[in-house]
Amino acid sequence: MNRDAGYFVENTIILPFNDLKASEQLLRKRASELSAVILEPVQGGFIPADEEFIQGLRKVTEELGILLIFDEVKTGFRTSLGGCQTVYGVKPDLTALGKVLGGGFPVGAVGGREDIMMISAPHGGRDILSAGSKEKGKDVLFHSGTYNGHPTVLAAGLATIEALESDQTFEKLVERTQYLRHQLETVYKRHGVEMQTIGMGSIFNIVLINEPVKNYRDLQKGNTSFRKIIDQELLKKGVYTKPMNRYSMSTVHTEEDIARTAELHEEVLKKLRR
Known part of the structure; x- marks a missing residue:
């Protein structure tokens, strides 16, 4: 029917x-x-x-x-x-x-x-x-x-x-994910931008808000327009993440990739803050 x-x-x-x-x-x-x-x-x-x-x-x-x-x-x-x-x-x-x-x-x-x-x-x-x-x-x-x-x-x-x-591949993947999250939170804090990463395991997202996020409704309280602009600027620099979407870490992502990602977030924030 x-x-x-x-x-x-x-x-x-x-x-x-x-x-x-x-x-x-x-x-x-x-x-x-x-x-x-x-x-x-x-x-x-x-x-x-x-x-x-x-x-x-x-x-x-x-x-x-x-x-x-x-x-x-x-x-x-x-x-x-x-x-x-x-x-x-x-x-x-x-x-x-x-x-x-x-x-x-x-x-x-x-x-x-x-x-x-x-x-x-x-x-x-x-x-x-x-x-x-x-x-x-x-x-x-x-x-x-x-x-x-x-x-x-x-x-x-x-x-x-x-x-x-x-060889503890999954455990190492989660450790690298946590390290990237920490690096990104440090960068945003240094530039005075309210931000937190939320997620579990090898997946997370960046939310431009300091309040607890318990459901999708809470996401609407964040600065979504600024996040979208950040993502678009990152795309120009080679960080390929779908605007407003989550980050999914992979076993092929290296410490160099993490450092470069944090560095490019820093460059984008400097530009946008100016």
Whole structure:
């Protein structure tokens, strides 16, 4: 059945990120209407959830029989090798992963509870494409895709995991990320510009505000127009970051790259301050 966008808007409830009390009130009030809560544990890839929020959300969804789904497309293998769920110690019912799973190749994956996953498994005559299928699609979720189980993509993904696990590669990546964040914060402070870096693992963003940032609404309080100008000036100097977007560190970024990035931020701030 075809549905327009309005249908999904009307049948979706938006929970306030990092506000457990308000979220729990909404969930309890509408529990009979809800099937799942879907969220990025790190909103936008750089605003971490409070541990209390994630733990509380898991507890109340389990109590009410509502599925908890983590979108770890941005955070899988970037916040930790086990994703945000290992950082917070929370096991969602389903997890979605994106191309980071394939080392950059086009791939996606969904994993989770066996009873949920088996709904789409072609077993016991449940494959709706099989000749003579008795169930004829009843209570079966058909799932297919061009890249499902693609051997080249999966080989690249396995190689990525092995590389990150060896010789403390991931730990060193996080250390370099923290060092870059510290260098940038030092530069901005030296020029009297309100700024903080927020993020987790190897991803972060620059926010031109000193107040706590708990959700995307808080970002609007920052000096977004100045940040955009800074990003545009950095692009001219070879720092290729999408204006207003987050920074994603890579294993190939060196200490020289970090030093050069901080140096160019300094040059841009000097120019703009003049």
